[in-house]
Amino acid sequence: MQMEWYLPVIWAAVIGIAVAMYVILDGFDLGIGILFPFARSERERDQMIGSIAPFWDGNETWLVLGGAGLLVAFPRAYAVLMPAVYLPVIVMLLALVLRGVAFEFRSVARTSKAWWNVAFAAGSALAGLCQGIVLGTLIVGIKVVDGAYAGGPFDWATPFSCLCGLGVVSGYGLLGATWLVVKTDGAVAERARRHATPLLLAVLGFMAVVSVWTPLAVPRIAARWFSLPNILFLWPVPLATALAAYGAWHWLRSGRELLPFVAAIALFGLGYLGLVISSFPYLVPPSLTIWQTAAAPPSQIFMLMGTLVLLPVILGYVVFVYWLFRGKVREGEGYH
Amino acid sequence: MDVDPVMLARLQFAFTIIFHIIFPSFTIGLSAYIATLSALRLMTGAERFQRLAAFWTKIFAVSFAMGVVSGVVLSYQLGTNWSRYSLAFGNVLGPLLGYEVLAAFFLEATFLGVLLFGAQRVPPWLHLVAAVAVATGTLISAFWILAANSWMQTPAGHEMRDGIAYPLDWLAIIFNPSFPYRLLHMVTAAYLTTATVVLGVGARYLLADTFVEDARTMVRMAVGLIAVMAPLQLLIGDQHGLNTLAHQPIKIAAMEAHWDGSKPGGLVLFAWPDEKAEMNRFEISIPHGASLVLTHDLNGLFPGLTSVPPADRPPVLPPFLAFRAMVGIGLVMIGGGLGGAVLWWRRKLFTARWYLWLAARGWWLGFVAVIAGWIVTETGRQPWVATHILRTADATSPVPAGSIAASLALFVLVYGIVFSMGIYYINRLIVNGPRGSAIAAPDAGMPSRPLSSVEQTGREFFRAG
Numbered sequence: 001m002q003m004e005w006y007l008p009v010i011w012a013a014v015i016g017i018a019v020a021m022y023v024i025l026d027g028f029d030l031g032i033g034i035l036f037p038f039a040r041s042e043r044e045r046d047q048m049i050g051s052i053a054p055f056w057d058g059n060e061t062w063l064v065l066g067g068a069g070l071l072v073a074f075p076r077a078y079a080v081l082m083p084a085v086y087l088p089v090i091v092m093l094l095a096l097v098l099r100g101v102a103f104e105f106r107s108v109a110r111t112s113k114a115w116w117n118v119a120f121a122a123g124s125a126l127a128g129l130c131q132g133i134v135l136g137t138l139i140v141g142i143k144v145v146d147g148a149y150a151g152g153p154f155d156w157a158t159p160f161s162c163l164c165g166l167g168v169v170s171g172y173g174l175l176g177a178t179w180l181v182v183k184t185d186g187a188v189a190e191r192a193r194r195h196a197t198p199l200l201l202a203v204l205g206f207m208a209v210v211s212v213w214t215p216l217a218v219p220r221i222a223a224r225w226f227s228l229p230n231i232l233f234l235w236p237v238p239l240a241t242a243l244a245a246y247g248a249w250h251w252l253r254s255g256r257e258l259l260p261f262v263a264a265i266a267l268f269g270l271g272y273l274g275l276v277i278s279s280f281p282y283l284v285p286p287s288l289t290i291w292q293t294a295a296a297p298p299s300q301i302f303m304l305m306g307t308l309v310l311l312p313v314i315l316g317y318v319v320f321v322y323w324l325f326r327g328k329v330r331e332g333e334g335y336h
Numbered sequence: 337m338d339v340d341p342v343m344l345a346r347l348q349f350a351f352t353i354i355f356h357i358i359f360p361s362f363t364i365g366l367s368a369y370i371a372t373l374s375a376l377r378l379m380t381g382a383e384r385f386q387r388l389a390a391f392w393t394k395i396f397a398v399s400f401a402m403g404v405v406s407g408v409v410l411s412y413q414l415g416t417n418w419s420r421y422s423l424a425f426g427n428v429l430g431p432l433l434g435y436e437v438l439a440a441f442f443l444e445a446t447f448l449g450v451l452l453f454g455a456q457r458v459p460p461w462l463h464l465v466a467a468v469a470v471a472t473g474t475l476i477s478a479f480w481i482l483a484a485n486s487w488m489q490t491p492a493g494h495e496m497r498d499g500i501a502y503p504l505d506w507l508a509i510i511f512n513p514s515f516p517y518r519l520l521h522m523v524t525a526a527y528l529t530t531a532t533v534v535l536g537v538g539a540r541y542l543l544a545d546t547f548v549e550d551a552r553t554m555v556r557m558a559v560g561l562i563a564v565m566a567p568l569q570l571l572i573g574d575q576h577g578l579n580t581l582a583h584q585p586i587k588i589a590a591m592e593a594h595w596d597g598s599k600p601g602g603l604v605l606f607a608w609p610d611e612k613a614e615m616n617r618f619e620i621s622i623p624h625g626a627s628l629v630l631t632h633d634l635n636g637l638f639p640g641l642t643s644v645p646p647a648d649r650p651p652v653l654p655p656f657l658a659f660r661a662m663v664g665i666g667l668v669m670i671g672g673g674l675g676g677a678v679l680w681w682r683r684k685l686f687t688a689r690w691y692l693w694l695a696a697r698g699w700w701l702g703f704v705a706v707i708a709g710w711i712v713t714e715t716g717r718q719p720w721v722a723t724h725i726l727r728t729a730d731a732t733s734p735v736p737a738g739s740i741a742a743s744l745a746l747f748v749l750v751y752g753i754v755f756s757m758g759i760y761y762i763n764r765l766i767v768n769g770p771r772g773s774a775i776a777a778p779d780a781g782m783p784s785r786p787l788s789s790v791e792q793t794g795r796e797f798f799r800a801g
Contacts, residue, residue: 053449057401057445060408060445061441061445063408065441065442067412068433068434068437071422071434072430072433075426075427075430076423078415079415079420079422079733082414083735086416086735086743087743089416090416093412094747094750096405097408097409097751100401100404100405101405103401104398104761105398108761108764109757148420149419149733152736295426295427298502298503299426299428302431302506303434306439310438314438314442317443317447318442321447321450324450324457324458325453325457
């Protein structure tokens with residue numbers, strides 16, 4: 001019985017980490033796409049793409065791990081969630097297809113290059129928007145009857161989920177802008193620094209709205225945060241969020257390069273933590289918990305053995321590649 | 337609306353997975369070829385191996401990108417369109433897919449960055465390591481995904497409780513009866529597909545009298561591989577077929593359009609199977625031929641389609657026709673490989689223009705054979721999504737037909753654009769050819785783009801025009 005309790009908890013942690021890795025890593029490279037329309041010239045766009053070219057493929061693999069991990073560890077949640085957010089997920093995948101091939105296609109295209117720039121920018125923004133919509137749908141809850149999705153094809157289309165979509169887009173924009181501050185210099189880096197502050201304010205605005213809206217709309221979330229003794233343990237979360245926000249704002253002003261990016265990651269991490277606190281242990285709120293949706297223990301153990309060996313190896317070579325391509329990407333380098 | 341959501345979901349999956357398999361069939365072999373070229377370059381120091389490796393890496397980058405993005409789609413489609421399948425088999429198939437992601441996808445995706453952009457940043461041996469890591473990643477990926485597919489064909493090592501599969505023995509699940517044959521068959525097919533493309537490109541250059549030294553190396557290496565592997569593939573395919581006869585006899589009956597199991601089967605060269613009348617029209621066959629191939633006995637018997645009720649039969653026409661296309665292409669490849677070897681032996685390989693002409697036009701054969709083979713095995717598995725456990729019709733998601741139709745239309749539109757542009761750009765890379773050290777040396781932080789030299793050609797072309 002013990003095993004059946006802690007295995008799903010371990011797996012929830014593993015998938016939580018995979019999703020967090022995805023949101024942060026693909027977040028900044030989707031953010032580059034979101035900021036693409038603000039670039040002034042093809043050279044600047046090349047510089048922006050150059051800052052993520054060696055990494056984006058690996059970053060996106062965390063999304064595959066999130067999907068496959070859900071199927072491995074919580075097949076019942078995977079089987080309920082995917083039909084519930086069918087259209088946003090399909091649109092997100094197609095947006096990722098277009099922006100993914102744009103990396104290779106835009107540098108060879110001549111007359112059609114502008115189209116691939118559009119595909120890269122629109123695909124990135126649309127993918128972020130859809131991910132936010134999926135998130136918003138999940139937070140509010142999904143209609144489940146007899147262990148299967150029982151809602152309609154457009155249940156996800158609510159003002160709240162669209163708000164979450166815009167929040168994620170601005171958040172990815174913030175991650176992308178602070179990444180450009182780290183990885184580029186010249187006009188691109190300066191503009192990214194200028195854009196980062198309004199993006200930060202937008203993110204904080206969306207976080208505030210979600211923080212007020214969800215406890216008001218969902219009693220379960222209000223009870224989680226504001227009942228005793230929970231509130232005694234949870235009050236540092238909003239405080240830390242405020243500190244991270246202040247750090248990002250301050251370090252953007254004072255000309256620091258790495259710290260705004262770190263603060264943006266911290267902000268994302270804390271927002272994510274807040275959502276986990278709101279929903280745990282529900283994987284499909286408000287009805288299915290991690291224990292109700294878990295795969296058979298032998299399946300979870302078999303995969304966990306591999307994960308414990310392979311995940312550190314993966315993290316090792318991911319770090320190696322980021323280290324290998326360290327340093328700034330300057331305007332006009334490469335591409336000719 | 338009167339449209340069947342199951343049929344729409346199947347169409348959508350067929351479309352997205354056929355689109356996807358085109359790229360792995362090419363990149364599994366191409367990554368191994370690039371690793372081989374890089375190793376040869378390190379061992380011999382010959383400049384042409386370096387040029388060829390850089391040239392094919394550019395083409396690999398475009399193909400791999402299309403393979404990756406279309407693969408991400410599949411990992412979510414199992415849930416969006418086949419949620420009851422995911423629920424029933426998550427315990428068994430989930431970990432196989434999970435191992436594919438952890439052991440293969442991260443390896444490929446991460447070292448791809450080093451392979452494409454790291455030439456100036458790492459020593460040659462480490463660049464070779466990256467090439468080998470990518471090639472190994474594609475093979476590990478093939479291992480796990482084919483284990484999962486094979487389990488659906490020939491399930492083993494599990495028990496069913498309340499319609500959900502529970503694992504009993506992981507080794508039996510992974511090494512299920514059809515897996516070793518399918519793995520060997522597919523990997524060999526991938527290498528043959530790549531070799532056919534390499535041969536086609538080399539032949540194209542020789543005919544045009546450009547990049548002659550590099551083209552000769554390509555043609556020699558490709559002919560050598562095809563001459564050995566195409567006949568081997570016939571043997572592997574035959575063994576795979578015998579394995580299928582033992583475990584999925586009705587699939588074999590459909591492939592051979594064999595209706596009546598009480599008589600020996602003829603080797604049907606052509607026919608139009610009529611499922612309603614349960615017979616073949618316009619049949620041309622060699623009497624007792626199929627019995628000889630499948631049972632090694634002229635009068636050997638094997639089950640016919642009528643031995644199971646119509647509801648348990650696969651559609652006959654797709655596996656029947658696709659099987660003939662696959663075998664036909666296989667025989668053409670054997671002819672091409674052995675013919676090339678004979679010409680090589682007679683020192684006419686680079687001058688026999690008729691051979692080069694055919695080779696340059698036959699570059700696509702491997703792709704069609706791979707797709708045909710998958711149509712055989714996947715339609716032949718019907719009406720089951722996992723043989724004798726779950727019917728395809730019971731595996732879908734509770735999603736209305738309208739959603740599936742709309743998303744299918746979007747897939748066709750987006751994939752159509754991506755595919756045609758991808759082919760167009762790859763062709764442009766081929767026209768550009770292996771020129772000098774194609775990857776320009778960046779002086780500082782910027783990774784060089786694999787396609788940058790194409791753009792250059794583009795500009796030259798533009799100026800000229």
